[in-house]
Amino acid sequence: MINQVTGDTRWRIVEAAMHLFWEKGYGSTSVADILGRAAINSGSLYHFFPGKQDVLLAVLEAYRTGIEQNLLEPNWRGVDDPIEKIFRLLGGYRDALVQTECTFACPIGSLALELHEPDPPVRELFAANFANWAKAVERCLKDAGKRLPASTDRRALAEFVLTTMEGAVMLASSHRDIAYFDRAVQQLRDYFNFQLRPAKTPARSRPQRRHKGKSHA
Amino acid sequence: MINQVTGDTRWRIVEAAMHLFWEKGYGSTSVADILGRAAINSGSLYHFFPGKQDVLLAVLEAYRTGIEQNLLEPNWRGVDDPIEKIFRLLGGYRDALVQTECTFACPIGSLALELHEPDPPVRELFAANFANWAKAVERCLKDAGKRLPASTDRRALAEFVLTTMEGAVMLASSHRDIAYFDRAVQQLRDYFNFQLRPAKTPARSRPQRRHKGKSHA
DNA sequence: CGGTAACTTGATTGATCATTCAACCAAGTC
DNA sequence: GACTTGGTTGAATGATCAATCAAGTTACCG
Structure with missing residues:
Protein backbone atom coordinates (compact mmCIF):
# COMPACT_ATOMS: atom_id res chain seq x y z
CA MET A 1 0.00 0.00 0.00
CA LEU A 57 1.55 11.62 13.67
CA ALA A 58 3.68 9.78 11.13
CA VAL A 59 0.60 8.19 9.62
CA LEU A 60 -1.17 11.52 9.26
CA GLU A 61 1.99 13.00 7.83
CA ALA A 62 2.13 10.17 5.31
CA TYR A 63 -1.43 10.83 4.24
CA ARG A 64 -0.69 14.52 3.95
CA THR A 65 2.35 14.14 1.76
CA GLY A 66 0.85 11.30 -0.23
CA ILE A 67 -2.41 12.91 -1.24
CA GLU A 68 -1.20 13.78 -4.73
CA GLN A 69 0.44 10.48 -5.49
CA ASN A 70 -1.92 8.10 -3.78
CA LEU A 71 -5.26 9.82 -3.99
CA LEU A 72 -5.50 12.41 -6.73
CA GLU A 73 -3.29 10.88 -9.38
CA PRO A 74 -4.97 7.44 -9.45
CA ASN A 75 -8.44 8.94 -9.57
CA TRP A 76 -7.64 11.60 -12.13
CA ARG A 77 -5.62 9.54 -14.56
CA GLY A 78 -6.94 10.31 -18.02
CA VAL A 79 -9.55 12.77 -16.80
CA ASP A 80 -9.30 16.34 -18.03
CA ASP A 81 -12.60 17.98 -17.24
CA PRO A 82 -12.12 19.72 -13.89
CA ILE A 83 -15.68 19.19 -12.73
CA GLU A 84 -15.51 15.55 -13.66
CA LYS A 85 -12.29 15.30 -11.66
CA ILE A 86 -14.19 16.31 -8.56
CA PHE A 87 -16.75 13.59 -9.02
CA ARG A 88 -14.07 11.07 -9.87
CA LEU A 89 -12.49 11.85 -6.54
CA LEU A 90 -15.79 11.15 -4.84
CA GLY A 91 -15.99 8.00 -6.93
CA GLY A 92 -12.74 6.88 -5.36
CA TYR A 93 -14.33 6.98 -1.93
CA ARG A 94 -17.32 5.16 -3.30
CA ASP A 95 -15.00 2.39 -4.48
CA ALA A 96 -13.43 2.17 -1.06
CA LEU A 97 -16.85 1.83 0.51
CA VAL A 98 -17.96 -0.82 -1.92
CA GLN A 99 -14.75 -2.79 -1.54
CA THR A 100 -15.13 -2.87 2.22
CA GLU A 101 -18.84 -3.55 2.16
CA CYS A 102 -19.49 -0.06 3.47
CA THR A 103 -17.48 -0.40 6.64
CA PHE A 104 -14.84 2.28 6.19
CA ALA A 105 -13.63 4.80 3.71
CA CYS A 106 -12.04 8.08 4.74
CA PRO A 107 -9.35 7.41 7.35
CA ILE A 108 -8.82 11.05 8.19
CA GLY A 109 -12.46 11.73 8.88
CA SER A 110 -12.85 8.69 11.08
CA LEU A 111 -9.76 9.45 13.09
CA ALA A 112 -10.68 13.10 13.40
CA LEU A 113 -14.04 12.28 14.90
CA GLU A 114 -12.65 9.52 17.08
CA LEU A 115 -10.08 11.74 18.74
CA HIS A 116 -12.20 14.52 20.14
CA GLU A 117 -9.44 16.22 22.01
CA PRO A 118 -6.23 15.51 20.20
CA ASP A 119 -2.99 17.22 21.11
CA PRO A 120 -2.34 20.29 19.00
CA PRO A 121 0.12 18.63 16.60
CA VAL A 122 -2.39 15.88 15.84
CA ARG A 123 -5.17 18.34 15.31
CA GLU A 124 -3.03 20.42 13.00
CA LEU A 125 -2.35 17.41 10.84
CA PHE A 126 -6.03 16.67 10.58
CA ALA A 127 -6.63 20.25 9.55
CA ALA A 128 -3.76 20.15 7.08
CA ASN A 129 -5.08 16.98 5.48
CA PHE A 130 -8.55 18.43 5.10
CA ALA A 131 -7.14 21.69 3.83
CA ASN A 132 -5.04 19.96 1.17
CA TRP A 133 -7.99 17.92 0.03
CA ALA A 134 -10.17 21.00 -0.28
CA LYS A 135 -7.38 22.89 -2.00
CA ALA A 136 -7.21 20.21 -4.67
CA VAL A 137 -10.92 20.57 -5.32
CA GLU A 138 -10.61 24.33 -5.27
CA ARG A 139 -8.01 24.08 -8.00
CA CYS A 140 -10.52 22.16 -10.10
CA LEU A 141 -13.13 24.81 -9.50
CA LYS A 142 -10.70 27.49 -10.59
CA ASP A 143 -9.84 25.46 -13.67
CA ALA A 144 -13.54 25.38 -14.47
CA GLY A 145 -13.19 29.10 -15.05
CA LYS A 146 -16.24 30.76 -16.47
CA ARG A 147 -18.38 27.69 -16.34
CA LEU A 148 -19.07 28.79 -12.78
CA PRO A 149 -20.46 32.23 -12.09
CA ALA A 150 -17.88 34.74 -10.93
CA SER A 151 -19.93 35.23 -7.79
CA THR A 152 -19.40 31.62 -6.70
CA ASP A 153 -17.14 31.34 -3.68
CA ARG A 154 -14.78 28.65 -4.87
CA ARG A 155 -13.21 27.97 -1.54
CA ALA A 156 -16.55 27.53 0.17
CA LEU A 157 -17.79 25.28 -2.59
CA ALA A 158 -14.65 23.16 -2.44
CA GLU A 159 -15.05 22.77 1.30
CA PHE A 160 -18.64 21.84 0.71
CA VAL A 161 -17.57 18.99 -1.53
CA LEU A 162 -15.43 17.69 1.32
CA THR A 163 -18.27 18.20 3.78
CA THR A 164 -20.57 16.21 1.55
CA MET A 165 -18.07 13.42 1.07
CA GLU A 166 -17.47 13.00 4.78
CA GLY A 167 -21.13 13.13 5.66
CA ALA A 168 -22.00 10.74 2.86
CA VAL A 169 -19.37 8.25 3.97
CA MET A 170 -20.71 8.40 7.49
CA LEU A 171 -24.29 7.73 6.44
CA ALA A 172 -23.39 4.98 4.00
CA SER A 173 -21.21 3.17 6.49
CA SER A 174 -23.74 3.55 9.28
CA HIS A 175 -26.46 2.07 7.12
CA ARG A 176 -24.11 -0.33 5.39
CA ASP A 177 -25.71 0.82 2.19
CA ILE A 178 -23.94 2.58 -0.65
CA ALA A 179 -27.20 4.13 -1.81
CA TYR A 180 -26.89 6.73 0.93
CA PHE A 181 -23.57 7.80 -0.51
CA ASP A 182 -24.94 7.88 -4.03
CA ARG A 183 -27.92 9.97 -3.11
CA ALA A 184 -25.75 12.55 -1.38
CA VAL A 185 -23.41 12.77 -4.36
CA GLN A 186 -26.38 13.15 -6.65
CA GLN A 187 -27.58 16.08 -4.58
CA LEU A 188 -24.18 17.64 -4.88
CA ARG A 189 -24.26 17.05 -8.61
CA ASP A 190 -27.60 18.81 -8.78
CA TYR A 191 -26.20 21.72 -6.83
CA PHE A 192 -23.37 21.97 -9.31
CA ASN A 193 -25.78 21.82 -12.19
CA PHE A 194 -27.69 24.75 -10.82
CA GLN A 195 -24.54 26.81 -11.03
CA LEU A 196 -22.78 25.45 -14.09
CA ARG A 197 -23.47 26.90 -17.43
CA PRO A 198 -23.52 24.05 -19.96
CA ALA A 199 -20.04 23.04 -21.08
CA LYS A 200 -19.00 20.35 -23.55
CA THR A 201 -20.74 17.80 -21.36
CA PRO A 202 -24.24 19.20 -21.15
CA ALA A 203 -25.35 19.44 -17.55
CA ARG A 204 -28.84 18.43 -16.68
CA SER A 205 -30.42 21.58 -15.40
CA ARG A 206 -33.05 19.95 -13.29
CA PRO A 207 -32.82 17.47 -10.45
CA GLN A 208 -33.63 14.06 -11.69
CA ARG A 209 -34.19 10.91 -9.75
CA ARG A 210 -31.71 8.10 -9.65
CA HIS A 211 -30.83 5.30 -7.29
CA LYS A 212 -34.28 4.44 -6.13
CA GLY A 213 -33.43 1.18 -4.44
CA LYS A 214 -30.21 0.01 -2.88
CA SER A 215 -26.83 -0.17 -4.55
CA HIS A 216 -26.52 0.65 -8.20
CA ALA A 217 -23.25 -1.00 -9.06
CA MET B 1 -29.74 16.65 30.92
CA LEU B 57 -27.44 0.42 23.45
CA ALA B 58 -29.47 2.13 26.15
CA VAL B 59 -27.83 5.45 25.34
CA LEU B 60 -28.59 5.13 21.65
CA GLU B 61 -32.11 4.08 22.49
CA ALA B 62 -32.47 7.15 24.68
CA TYR B 63 -31.33 9.39 21.85
CA ARG B 64 -33.71 7.66 19.52
CA THR B 65 -36.77 8.06 21.68
CA GLY B 66 -35.80 11.52 22.84
CA ILE B 67 -35.26 13.15 19.48
CA GLU B 68 -38.64 14.87 19.49
CA GLN B 69 -38.56 16.09 23.03
CA ASN B 70 -34.90 16.92 23.40
CA LEU B 71 -33.84 17.97 19.95
CA LEU B 72 -36.70 19.06 17.74
CA GLU B 73 -38.99 20.68 20.26
CA PRO B 74 -36.40 23.01 21.82
CA ASN B 75 -35.11 24.13 18.43
CA TRP B 76 -38.50 24.56 16.84
CA ARG B 77 -40.29 26.33 19.64
CA GLY B 78 -42.09 29.28 18.11
CA VAL B 79 -40.95 28.54 14.59
CA ASP B 80 -43.57 27.83 11.98
CA ASP B 81 -41.88 28.10 8.63
CA PRO B 82 -40.87 24.56 7.69
CA ILE B 83 -37.73 25.61 5.85
CA GLU B 84 -36.68 27.79 8.71
CA LYS B 85 -37.18 24.84 11.03
CA ILE B 86 -34.54 22.94 9.11
CA PHE B 87 -32.01 25.69 9.55
CA ARG B 88 -32.95 26.14 13.18
CA LEU B 89 -32.13 22.51 13.69
CA LEU B 90 -28.73 23.08 12.15
CA GLY B 91 -28.44 26.13 14.37
CA GLY B 92 -28.84 23.87 17.37
CA TYR B 93 -25.74 21.96 16.35
CA ARG B 94 -23.97 25.23 15.79
CA ASP B 95 -24.78 26.21 19.36
CA ALA B 96 -23.41 22.94 20.66
CA LEU B 97 -20.19 23.51 18.75
CA VAL B 98 -19.82 27.06 19.99
CA GLN B 99 -20.56 26.07 23.58
CA THR B 100 -17.87 23.40 23.50
CA GLU B 101 -15.36 25.53 21.63
CA CYS B 102 -15.81 23.34 18.59
CA THR B 103 -14.80 20.10 20.23
CA PHE B 104 -17.96 18.05 19.87
CA ALA B 105 -21.49 18.26 18.64
CA CYS B 106 -23.35 15.28 17.17
CA PRO B 107 -22.96 12.30 19.50
CA ILE B 108 -24.47 9.83 17.07
CA GLY B 109 -22.16 10.75 14.24
CA SER B 110 -19.07 10.57 16.39
CA LEU B 111 -19.99 7.22 17.85
CA ALA B 112 -20.99 5.85 14.46
CA LEU B 113 -17.62 6.66 12.99
CA GLU B 114 -15.72 5.51 16.05
CA LEU B 115 -17.27 2.07 16.04
CA HIS B 116 -16.44 0.82 12.58
CA GLU B 117 -17.68 -2.66 13.10
CA PRO B 118 -20.43 -2.54 15.66
CA ASP B 119 -22.60 -5.51 16.46
CA PRO B 120 -25.81 -5.53 14.46
CA PRO B 121 -28.05 -4.15 17.25
CA VAL B 122 -25.72 -1.19 17.73
CA ARG B 123 -25.56 -0.51 14.04
CA GLU B 124 -29.31 -0.66 13.75
CA LEU B 125 -29.68 1.97 16.43
CA PHE B 126 -27.28 4.24 14.62
CA ALA B 127 -29.30 3.79 11.47
CA ALA B 128 -32.55 4.35 13.32
CA ASN B 129 -31.27 7.56 14.85
CA PHE B 130 -30.15 8.89 11.50
CA ALA B 131 -33.37 7.79 9.88
CA ASN B 132 -35.51 9.55 12.47
CA TRP B 133 -33.50 12.72 12.10
CA ALA B 134 -33.85 12.67 8.34
CA LYS B 135 -37.54 11.85 8.64
CA ALA B 136 -38.08 14.95 10.73
CA VAL B 137 -36.45 17.06 8.04
CA GLU B 138 -38.40 15.27 5.37
CA ARG B 139 -41.59 16.22 7.16
CA CYS B 140 -40.52 19.86 6.96
CA LEU B 141 -39.85 19.50 3.27
CA LYS B 142 -43.27 18.02 2.75
CA ASP B 143 -44.80 20.83 4.76
CA ALA B 144 -43.08 23.24 2.42
CA GLY B 145 -45.45 21.93 -0.21
CA LYS B 146 -45.34 23.75 -3.49
CA ARG B 147 -42.48 26.00 -2.51
CA LEU B 148 -40.33 23.15 -3.68
CA PRO B 149 -40.70 21.79 -7.21
CA ALA B 150 -42.69 18.59 -7.43
CA SER B 151 -39.67 16.95 -9.02
CA THR B 152 -37.57 17.43 -5.89
CA ASP B 153 -36.84 14.17 -4.15
CA ARG B 154 -37.72 15.11 -0.61
CA ARG B 155 -36.18 12.09 1.02
CA ALA B 156 -32.88 12.57 -0.74
CA LEU B 157 -32.84 16.25 0.11
CA ALA B 158 -33.62 15.55 3.76
CA GLU B 159 -30.78 13.05 3.90
CA PHE B 160 -28.57 15.62 2.29
CA VAL B 161 -29.29 18.05 5.11
CA LEU B 162 -28.11 15.39 7.54
CA THR B 163 -25.07 14.66 5.40
CA THR B 164 -24.18 18.32 5.38
CA MET B 165 -24.64 18.69 9.12
CA GLU B 166 -22.42 15.74 9.91
CA GLY B 167 -19.72 16.77 7.49
CA ALA B 168 -19.85 20.34 8.68
CA VAL B 169 -19.54 19.32 12.31
CA MET B 170 -16.53 17.20 11.43
CA LEU B 171 -14.74 20.01 9.62
CA ALA B 172 -15.54 22.63 12.23
CA SER B 173 -14.37 20.47 15.09
CA SER B 174 -11.23 19.38 13.25
CA HIS B 175 -10.31 22.96 12.58
CA ARG B 176 -11.68 24.20 15.88
CA ASP B 177 -13.33 26.91 13.87
CA ILE B 178 -17.05 27.48 13.58
CA ALA B 179 -16.59 29.26 10.27
CA TYR B 180 -16.26 25.89 8.55
CA PHE B 181 -19.68 24.95 9.84
CA ASP B 182 -21.18 28.26 8.81
CA ARG B 183 -19.80 28.09 5.30
CA ALA B 184 -21.22 24.63 4.77
CA VAL B 185 -24.64 25.67 6.02
CA GLN B 186 -24.51 28.70 3.76
CA GLN B 187 -23.85 26.43 0.80
CA LEU B 188 -26.85 24.35 1.79
CA ARG B 189 -28.92 27.49 2.09
CA ASP B 190 -27.87 28.46 -1.40
CA TYR B 191 -28.84 25.06 -2.67
CA PHE B 192 -32.26 25.49 -1.12
CA ASN B 193 -32.59 28.91 -2.64
CA PHE B 194 -31.97 27.52 -6.08
CA GLN B 195 -34.97 25.27 -5.63
CA LEU B 196 -37.34 27.34 -3.54
CA ARG B 197 -39.76 29.63 -5.18
CA PRO B 198 -40.02 32.80 -3.10
CA ALA B 199 -42.34 32.41 -0.12
CA LYS B 200 -43.30 34.93 2.54
CA THR B 201 -39.64 35.26 3.43
CA PRO B 202 -38.07 36.13 0.10
CA ALA B 203 -35.14 33.84 -0.60
CA ARG B 204 -31.98 35.29 -1.98
CA SER B 205 -31.66 33.72 -5.37
CA ARG B 206 -27.95 34.09 -5.73
CA PRO B 207 -25.06 32.87 -3.62
CA GLN B 208 -23.75 35.66 -1.51
CA ARG B 209 -20.67 35.76 0.62
CA ARG B 210 -20.78 35.71 4.37
CA HIS B 211 -18.43 34.78 7.15
CA LYS B 212 -15.21 35.85 5.58
CA GLY B 213 -13.10 35.55 8.68
CA LYS B 214 -13.44 33.28 11.66
CA SER B 215 -16.45 33.05 13.94
CA HIS B 216 -19.36 35.35 13.41
CA ALA B 217 -21.16 35.12 16.72
C1' DC C 1 -42.18 -11.19 62.44
C1' DG C 2 -40.22 -14.14 58.71
C1' DG C 3 -39.21 -14.37 54.08
C1' DT C 4 -38.06 -13.03 49.59
C1' DA C 5 -36.92 -10.36 45.90
C1' DA C 6 -34.67 -6.22 44.30
C1' DC C 7 -30.86 -3.74 44.68
C1' DT C 8 -26.08 -2.23 46.45
C1' DT C 9 -21.42 -2.71 48.08
C1' DG C 10 -16.47 -2.86 46.87
C1' DA C 11 -12.60 -5.78 46.90
C1' DT C 12 -10.96 -8.96 43.55
C1' DT C 13 -9.82 -11.22 39.12
C1' DG C 14 -7.54 -11.86 34.99
C1' DA C 15 -6.86 -9.81 30.64
C1' DT C 16 -4.86 -6.33 27.98
C1' DC C 17 -2.60 -2.22 27.50
C1' DA C 18 1.57 1.01 26.37
C1' DT C 19 6.08 1.25 27.57
C1' DT C 20 10.85 -0.05 29.28
C1' DC C 21 15.36 -2.04 29.30
C1' DA C 22 19.39 -4.82 29.53
C1' DA C 23 21.32 -7.78 26.50
C1' DC C 24 22.44 -8.75 21.84
C1' DC C 25 23.84 -8.26 16.91
C1' DA C 26 25.76 -6.50 12.52
C1' DA C 27 28.11 -3.27 9.77
C1' DG C 28 31.40 0.19 9.47
C1' DT C 29 35.75 2.83 11.07
C1' DC C 30 40.24 3.54 12.81
C1' DG D 1 40.73 -6.66 16.23
C1' DA D 2 38.87 -3.04 19.36
C1' DC D 3 35.28 0.43 19.36
C1' DT D 4 31.21 2.78 17.95
C1' DT D 5 26.85 3.45 15.91
C1' DG D 6 22.31 2.00 14.65
C1' DG D 7 19.22 -1.31 15.07
C1' DT D 8 16.87 -5.57 17.28
C1' DT D 9 15.24 -8.80 20.77
C1' DG D 10 11.54 -10.15 23.96
C1' DA D 11 10.64 -10.78 28.73
C1' DA D 12 9.21 -7.73 32.39
C1' DT D 13 6.57 -3.75 34.52
C1' DG D 14 2.90 -1.38 36.22
C1' DA D 15 -1.29 0.74 34.92
C1' DT D 16 -5.88 0.29 33.56
C1' DC D 17 -9.56 -2.13 31.96
C1' DA D 18 -14.26 -4.72 31.97
C1' DA D 19 -16.40 -7.83 34.60
C1' DT D 20 -17.40 -10.85 38.89
C1' DC D 21 -19.37 -12.20 43.17
C1' DA D 22 -20.16 -13.15 47.96
C1' DA D 23 -21.87 -10.52 51.45
C1' DG D 24 -24.76 -6.93 52.72
C1' DT D 25 -28.95 -3.72 52.71
C1' DT D 26 -33.52 -2.18 51.89
C1' DA D 27 -38.37 -2.50 50.83
C1' DC D 28 -42.30 -4.93 50.38
C1' DC D 29 -45.63 -8.83 51.27
C1' DG D 30 -47.94 -12.45 53.89
Missing part, protein backbone atom coordinates in the same frame (compact mmCIF):
# COMPACT_ATOMS: atom_id res chain seq x y z
CA ILE A 2 1.23 3.46 -0.88
CA ASN A 3 4.95 3.38 -1.44
CA GLN A 4 8.20 4.73 -0.20
CA VAL A 5 11.76 4.53 -1.33
CA THR A 6 12.83 2.20 1.41
CA GLY A 7 11.32 -0.95 2.74
CA ASP A 8 12.89 -0.26 6.10
CA THR A 9 11.44 -0.83 9.50
CA ARG A 10 10.19 2.64 10.11
CA TRP A 11 8.14 2.56 6.98
CA ARG A 12 6.83 -0.91 7.72
CA ILE A 13 5.51 0.44 11.01
CA VAL A 14 3.83 3.42 9.38
CA GLU A 15 2.34 1.22 6.70
CA ALA A 16 0.97 -1.24 9.22
CA ALA A 17 -0.41 1.50 11.41
CA MET A 18 -2.00 3.19 8.43
CA HIS A 19 -3.90 0.07 7.61
CA LEU A 20 -4.90 -0.72 11.16
CA PHE A 21 -5.97 2.80 12.11
CA TRP A 22 -8.06 2.86 8.98
CA GLU A 23 -9.60 -0.49 9.73
CA LYS A 24 -10.10 -0.36 13.48
CA GLY A 25 -9.47 3.22 14.49
CA TYR A 26 -6.74 4.55 16.72
CA GLY A 27 -8.03 3.52 20.11
CA SER A 28 -8.89 -0.01 19.13
CA THR A 29 -5.54 -0.62 17.52
CA SER A 30 -3.07 -1.87 20.09
CA VAL A 31 0.65 -1.43 19.77
CA ALA A 32 0.76 -5.21 19.71
CA ASP A 33 -1.45 -5.15 16.61
CA ILE A 34 1.00 -2.87 14.88
CA LEU A 35 3.95 -5.01 15.94
CA GLY A 36 2.24 -8.06 14.58
CA ARG A 37 1.33 -6.58 11.23
CA ALA A 38 4.75 -5.00 10.77
CA ALA A 39 6.43 -8.20 11.99
CA ILE A 40 8.75 -6.47 14.40
CA ASN A 41 9.29 -6.28 18.14
CA SER A 42 8.28 -3.57 20.52
CA GLY A 43 11.84 -2.39 20.98
CA SER A 44 12.11 -1.55 17.30
CA LEU A 45 8.97 0.49 17.32
CA TYR A 46 10.09 2.44 20.34
CA HIS A 47 13.46 2.92 18.74
CA PHE A 48 11.83 4.97 15.99
CA PHE A 49 8.87 6.45 17.81
CA PRO A 50 8.62 7.83 21.33
CA GLY A 51 5.12 6.42 21.65
CA LYS A 52 1.94 5.31 19.97
CA GLN A 53 0.79 8.83 19.36
CA ASP A 54 3.91 9.60 17.36
CA VAL A 55 3.05 6.71 15.09
CA LEU A 56 -0.27 8.42 14.51
CA ILE B 2 -32.67 15.24 29.00
CA ASN B 3 -35.22 13.91 31.42
CA GLN B 4 -37.00 10.82 32.53
CA VAL B 5 -39.76 10.09 34.92
CA THR B 6 -37.57 8.47 37.49
CA GLY B 7 -34.28 9.50 38.98
CA ASP B 8 -33.46 5.86 39.54
CA THR B 9 -30.13 4.18 39.18
CA ARG B 10 -30.65 2.83 35.74
CA TRP B 11 -31.40 6.25 34.41
CA ARG B 12 -28.47 7.80 36.25
CA ILE B 13 -26.21 5.35 34.47
CA VAL B 14 -27.66 6.12 31.06
CA GLU B 15 -27.46 9.83 31.72
CA ALA B 16 -23.83 9.63 32.81
CA ALA B 17 -22.90 7.43 29.88
CA MET B 18 -24.66 9.75 27.47
CA HIS B 19 -22.57 12.63 28.63
CA LEU B 20 -19.31 10.73 28.70
CA PHE B 21 -19.74 9.01 25.35
CA TRP B 22 -20.52 12.38 23.86
CA GLU B 23 -17.52 13.99 25.47
CA LYS B 24 -14.87 11.30 25.17
CA GLY B 25 -16.30 8.69 22.86
CA TYR B 26 -17.15 5.09 23.67
CA GLY B 27 -13.71 3.54 23.73
CA SER B 28 -12.14 6.24 25.85
CA THR B 29 -14.90 6.13 28.42
CA SER B 30 -14.13 3.52 31.05
CA VAL B 31 -16.78 1.79 33.09
CA ALA B 32 -15.10 3.43 36.06
CA ASP B 33 -15.79 6.82 34.49
CA ILE B 34 -19.46 5.98 34.27
CA LEU B 35 -19.54 4.69 37.82
CA GLY B 36 -17.93 7.87 39.04
CA ARG B 37 -20.25 10.22 37.22
CA ALA B 38 -23.35 8.24 38.14
CA ALA B 39 -22.06 7.88 41.72
CA ILE B 40 -22.71 4.17 41.94
CA ASN B 41 -20.73 0.97 42.26
CA SER B 42 -19.85 -1.50 39.60
CA GLY B 43 -22.24 -4.09 40.96
CA SER B 44 -25.19 -1.80 40.40
CA LEU B 45 -24.24 -1.16 36.82
CA TYR B 46 -23.88 -4.84 36.12
CA HIS B 47 -27.15 -5.46 37.85
CA PHE B 48 -28.94 -3.44 35.17
CA PHE B 49 -26.69 -4.05 32.20
CA PRO B 50 -24.94 -7.23 31.10
CA GLY B 51 -21.96 -5.19 29.94
CA LYS B 52 -20.61 -1.89 28.74
CA GLN B 53 -22.00 -2.38 25.26
CA ASP B 54 -25.51 -2.68 26.63
CA VAL B 55 -25.09 0.71 28.22
CA LEU B 56 -24.28 2.02 24.77
